[in-house]
Amino acid sequence: xxxLQNKLKRRTIFYALFTSLFVVNLYPHELMAQQKLHISDxxxxxxxxxxxxxxxxxxxxxxxxxxxLAKTPKDxxxxxxxxxxxxxxxxxxxxxxxxxxxxxxxxxxVDAKQLLVTVETETKRYSSAICYVNELLEVNPYWxxxxxxxxxxxxxxxxxxxxxxxxxxxxxxxxxxxEIQTDIVYQAELSANxxxxxxxxxDAIEINKLLLQERPNQLATYLDLINSYIKTGDYPAALATxxxxxxxxxxxxxxxxKKISILDHENRYxxxxxxxxxxxxxxxxxSYTSKYNYFLVEAARYAKANDPAVxxxxxxxxxxxxEEAFQYVFNSTVAQQQYDEALDILHRFMTVRGNSKVLSLKxxxxxxxxxxxxxxxxxxxxxxxxxxxxxxxxxxxxNVLTGEIRDHMASQEYKTAFPKLxxxxxxxxxxxxxxxxxxxxxxxxxxxxxxxxxxLLKEKITQDPSNEDLYIKLAGIYERQQQYEQAAxxxxxxxxxxxxxKKSNYLSGYHALVQKIVKEANEAxxxxxxxxxxxxxxxxxxxxxDALMYAVNLSYQLKEYSKMLNYARHANKVxxxxxxxxxxxxxxxxxxxxxVKEMYLAxxxxxxVYPFNEQVQLSFVQFSKDYGQQxxxxxxxxELIQVMNSALVYQPADKEMKYLKGLAYENLHQFDSAYxxxxxxxxxxxxxxxxxxxxxYLNQRGLKNQVGLNHLRTRxxxxxxxxxxxxxEYSRLSSIDTYTARFNYAGREEGKGxxxxxxxxxxWSPKWSSRVDLAYSKMFFPKLAxxxxxxxxxxxxxxxxxxxxxxxxxxxxxxxxxxxxVTKEINSFRLNAKYTQFLLDDIMLxxxxxxxxxALNSPKNYIVGMANVGNSPDIDIINYQFVNxxxxxxxxxxxxxxxxxxxxxxxxxxxxxxxxxxxxxxxxYRNLYNLYLQVHVSF
Numbered sequence: 001x002x003x004l005q006n007k008l009k010r011r012t013i014f015y016a017l018f019t020s021l022f023v024v025n026l027y028p029h030e031l032m033a034q035q036k037l038h039i040s041d042x043x044x045x046x047x048x049x050x051x052x053x054x055x056x057x058x059x060x061x062x063x064x065x066x067x068x069l070a071k072t073p074k075d076x077x078x079x080x081x082x083x084x085x086x087x088x089x090x091x092x093x094x095x096x097x098x099x100x101x102x103x104x105x106x107x108x109x110v111d112a113k114q115l116l117v118t119v120e121t122e123t124k125r126y127s128s129a130i131c132y133v134n135e136l137l138e139v140n141p142y143w144x145x146x147x148x149x150x151x152x153x154x155x156x157x158x159x160x161x162x163x164x165x166x167x168x169x170x171x172x173x174x175x176x177x178x179e180i181q182t183d184i185v186y187q188a189e190l191s192a193n194x195x196x197x198x199x200x201x202x203d204a205i206e207i208n209k210l211l212l213q214e215r216p217n218q219l220a221t222y223l224d225l226i227n228s229y230i231k232t233g234d235y236p237a238a239l240a241t242x243x244x245x246x247x248x249x250x251x252x253x254x255x256x257x258k259k260i261s262i263l264d265h266e267n268r269y270x271x272x273x274x275x276x277x278x279x280x281x282x283x284x285x286x287s288y289t290s291k292y293n294y295f296l297v298e299a300a301r302y303a304k305a306n307d308p309a310v311x312x313x314x315x316x317x318x319x320x321x322x323e324e325a326f327q328y329v330f331n332s333t334v335a336q337q338q339y340d341e342a343l344d345i346l347h348r349f350m351t352v353r354g355n356s357k358v359l360s361l362k363x364x365x366x367x368x369x370x371x372x373x374x375x376x377x378x379x380x381x382x383x384x385x386x387x388x389x390x391x392x393x394x395x396x397x398x399n400v401l402t403g404e405i406r407d408h409m410a411s412q413e414y415k416t417a418f419p420k421l422x423x424x425x426x427x428x429x430x431x432x433x434x435x436x437x438x439x440x441x442x443x444x445x446x447x448x449x450x451x452x453x454x455x456l457l458k459e460k461i462t463q464d465p466s467n468e469d470l471y472i473k474l475a476g477i478y479e480r481q482q483q484y485e486q487a488a489x490x491x492x493x494x495x496x497x498x499x500x501x502k503k504s505n506y507l508s509g510y511h512a513l514v515q516k517i518v519k520e521a522n523e524a525x526x527x528x529x530x531x532x533x534x535x536x537x538x539x540x541x542x543x544x545x546d547a548l549m550y551a552v553n554l555s556y557q558l559k560e561y562s563k564m565l566n567y568a569r570h571a572n573k574v575x576x577x578x579x580x581x582x583x584x585x586x587x588x589x590x591x592x593x594x595x596v597k598e599m600y601l602a603x604x605x606x607x608x609v610y611p612f613n614e615q616v617q618l619s620f621v622q623f624s625k626d627y628g629q630q631x632x633x634x635x636x637x638x639e640l641i642q643v644m645n646s647a648l649v650y651q652p653a654d655k656e657m658k659y660l661k662g663l664a665y666e667n668l669h670q671f672d673s674a675y676x677x678x679x680x681x682x683x684x685x686x687x688x689x690x691x692x693x694x695x696x697y698l699n700q701r702g703l704k705n706q707v708g709l710n711h712l713r714t715r716x717x718x719x720x721x722x723x724x725x726x727x728x729e730y731s732r733l734s735s736i737d738t739y740t741a742r743f744n745y746a747g748r749e750e751g752k753g754x755x756x757x758x759x760x761x762x763x764w765s766p767k768w769s770s771r772v773d774l775a776y777s778k779m780f781f782p783k784l785a786x787x788x789x790x791x792x793x794x795x796x797x798x799x800x801x802x803x804x805x806x807x808x809x810x811x812x813x814x815x816x817x818x819x820x821x822v823t824k825e826i827n828s829f830r831l832n833a834k835y836t837q838f839l840l841d842d843i844m845l846x847x848x849x850x851x852x853x854x855a856l857n858s859p860k861n862y863i864v865g866m867a868n869v870g871n872s873p874d875i876d877i878i879n880y881q882f883v884n885x886x887x888x889x890x891x892x893x894x895x896x897x898x899x900x901x902x903x904x905x906x907x908x909x910x911x912x913x914x915x916x917x918x919x920x921x922x923x924x925y926r927n928l929y930n931l932y933l934q935v936h937v938s939f
Contacts, residue, residue, distance in 0.1 A: 208225040468494060604620065711727070889916065911929070914927065
């Protein structure tokens, strides 16, 4: 009960204080929202109007209102609805009129009065609106919304005092209404802010203190009260309020920042750092780390201001010769590693008190701490000049000289090092003198004064003949003089003398020497000399990798393939996992007669294991080319393409492999692919014309259509009349099939003859192909002709052909033939021999012919020669039936040439001379001369 009385008493005091101060508006102006009306039920009309208003159909609602008002013009609810319509249309005067009428007709119409409050508020007639609110409150005095509306109207009217008075009153009426209590607090906060702006900080503090009692869990109230205390300079009260806030809001960032600010003002840095460390441990804001570092510096500065060194510094500033102040400040500055400042203090003290040995040593110590080598050397030399008998200074002086000598030697400043070396020889101890002698030797050696170096070195060898390092230096001089034999002999003698555990110390030098000799000889093209040194090298170190590699490579250069094989085998034995030696062994095996295919398969295994090794890739590509050349000779074209495809994966731009691939496609009669790949070949200047012609040939053969025009002119030697045969043919070519339709026309004294012929050629595989011919004619040509031929490609550029045929001659004889032929290609020559056995009406006949064709730069550019003999004409004469001289001697010779004019056009000419016996009894012979003209167009 006492607790409740105290609370009411505190609240009464708060209200009294609050109403005595200036207050500000509680709420901004807001348009009163449309309220749901509760009207008396008048049946369906009222429901219909309400529904239309709810849907937003104002005009529809007005039509019903007007229609019903015409019947009952004094109906209060209808007038209220009409007033609502005008209010929503913002016709406030008409709305006010209709709503007043509604109240006039029914003074208890609450909905009409509520709408009047809205109309008067919108038209800023606040007094009138307040009157309507009062009337409504008379009906329902506990309507909280109306009380809040009345307060709002007072504030809109500018009557803040009355609004605050009314707010206090309703808070007493409704003490448990949280919204009203919130309004009171908000007004109190506005009052406090206004007081602070007007400079009345103490009054604002009192309000904030009361607010804090009412709402101890509001962070903003704490912050406002703390800020007010800080403005009045009451930091203890501000800190106490901050601590109180942190009790309610532990680890709150804003309150912690306030506490840090207050402690900073009072220079209480230890407490600040402790607070920040605590926040960092519990994982506070990352900014605490930077704040901690900042205040750590501030704490140091604060502490520094009270440091004795600072005070002595002020004394020294006024009296630069004060020794006590100088000693303390100088030592303190050096201890703080502020060496430049220490030197400045020292130099100013020297200016006042003069220089001395002690001060110079102090200066030397500071420069040593700084690491200023030039100054150290300068001061040390100056001290030695002034105090040459001081053993410490002398030792320091000699250390300086030896350091400078080392720097000069490293920088190859040998001439600068000479006088300093002599100085060390004069003043140094035995160890330092030995250092100087060694330095002199190196300086002589590096400056090319080898005679002086040799004199010095030989004197040392005489004094110490067992010193092996001296012999190494002697070998070095011989090496510089390019007396490699003497240098190598020294190393080799040492390798024979020294114990096994010391050999490695000298082998590295021997390796460097011999490697240099071999490299120079190799680069000069002196392969025999380089190889001899490599073998000499291996005698002393049989497992040296570089020596083995040189031996293998140089034996290859010298074509000493058997030695190359021996060294490669030894290298693979010593280094079984070294891929380079594996590849070298494969090459050596191939050069010593191993099968190319076996070597290719071996390197193929390596590329599968080391697919990304560049050296393996290069070897695989080279072996693929070598194997490809062999496959090309063997006519294994399909396998050749597969081998090239595998190698092109690793070197896709290699033109040689693409060219080999193109040659394989040409052999397979896939001329479009052959043209695509062979065009990558880069011919020499002399090859360009031939290469271009060959590409045109491939391009032509890759075309799918070909038209041929042939013309044959023939006459007998003892006659002047000429007989002719003209031929038109069309061929359709595909990758494996060739279809040809051919028409032959002959005109003679007896009449004219036409022969129609069909031909089908097919490549069944890279080795097998066939051709089928069928022809029909009525005159001059065989009435019916048919032939089937089968060809087989063999190894080493050999090819065989067999054929059988049937002919029904227009002279009514029946002829059968069987042919066997063989062809051999030798570079650009194509040699052919063919034997044909005929059966003519039970008479056995034969003909044997040979042909030699030489391709100039492509198969379409050629010259050809031929001959045949037998007791029957050859098959071409029989097809044209110019002569019918059977069972007598027939002989023929001929020659011709072909030329590709362009990539689509080629021509050919061929002349033959037939000599045949006409009367065996008298051995009479006749001659027949033929001239063939050919034109072929491809597209």
